[in-house]
Amino acid sequence: MEILAAALLGFFTVGYLVLGGADLGVGMLLPWLGRDGRERRLVLAAIAPFFLGNEVWLVAAAGVFIGCFPALEGELFSGQSAVLVPLLAGWIVRDAGLWWRGRTPYRAWRAACDGMVVAGSWTAALSWGRLFAGLLTGDPAEPATGPAAVLTSLGVALLFAAHGLAFGALRLTGPPYERARLPTGRTGGWQTFALTSLVMAALPLAAGARLPLAGSAATGPALGLLVTALLVVTPPLVAAQVWLWRVFRGRVTGPSFL
Template sequence: METLAIVLLAFFATGYFVLAGADIGTGMLTPYLGRTDHERRLVITSFAPFFLGNEVWLIATAGVLVGCFPDVEGELLTGQFMVLLPLLTGWIVRDLGLWSRERGPGRRWRAVCDGAVVCGSWTVALSWGWLLAAPLTGAPYERAGGVTALLVAVATAALFAAHGLGFATLRLTGLPYERARLLVGRTGRTGRTAPWQSFALTAALLGALPLLAGSALPLAEHAADGATLALLVPALLVVTPFLVAAQVWTWRTFRHRVTRPSYL
């Protein structure tokens, strides 16, 4: 049961980084991709159908960690509280900006909400890098500091942004698409990079981050008791296919490029 719990934790964490990394990265680059109010709304429309479903994977990850590895969760919460605080703050600010953008008066209000989306996205990406720096440097329960933490945080944020660019080339049209395409680059015999190539590469790199960080955590030694795992793990195995099916349905339904703004 401990092994299954670890596999589920890794699956949900990897799913979150790969899927939510796309909308976080696109949100980070909104000022570059969208130069006008209309273009920025088009950029937000590109990931609007996905961000809530993507966040479910983080909730599932936290649920597995709390339920199946309570000792590890307690140590992480205590030792990394000052890292989790900006992470959660950025998450809330970003979502408030997304939900409030079209619910206030005028362009200034939308500009403020766009700023919240951008700042929140950058805060989330940098905070994830800061959090991952601790287990990657061998001290998972201590807040990372110094040059190493800074480099890991910046590198992680850059990877989120690159993932967002790959996503943007799959979803956007017009000038926002051309700007994304310019940074993704053109390679190969035809002088062009297939949009999926960039997205797949950054997805693999982002997915590797939680796996590398998780390998530094003593999960097997601090798993919950057998009775708890016997109750939680089968329940998670039943729920997981529905979560995956919902995600596949969402991505299939909104697989086409956006050509006009939506409700956000």
């Protein structure tokens, strides 16, 4: 059961970073991809159908971690609170900017919401980078510090941005599409998105391999009950994601409700 629990934790975490990392990357580069109000609405329309569904993966990963690895969860959440609080704050600010942007027609309001999307996305991406820097050292109770932590945070944030560009090249049209595909030129498309997805997936797997998951798993029938329940709900979750991506697989040509 411990192996199944660890596999589910890795599955949900990889799912979030591959899917949710794409919309975070788009938010980070919103001012560059969209040069005016209409273009920015087009850019946000590219992630509008996905960002809430993508966050389900993060909630599921947190649920698996808390329920199946309670000892390690307490150690990591308390030790990495200086990293997790900014990560959560960035997530909330980004989502608030997305939801509030289309509520009024005033340009100043929309500009402020765009700033929230960009700032929240960068904060979350940099926090993920610092979290991975700490986890890769094998000491989950201590936030990473020093030049290595700074370089890792920046590197992971740039990876999020590259992943967002690859996703934007699949969804956007017009000038935002040309800007999204500029770094890869004619090689852009699903090949680039698949490559950045593989790198994004490697991050949590490398970090998880350094954690003592087997020794900190829950004991008794609780673990078996939790793993069984997760195995039941995972196929519908995956099916819903496949349906969502199939329905909205086309390129956006106009603004959405955001």
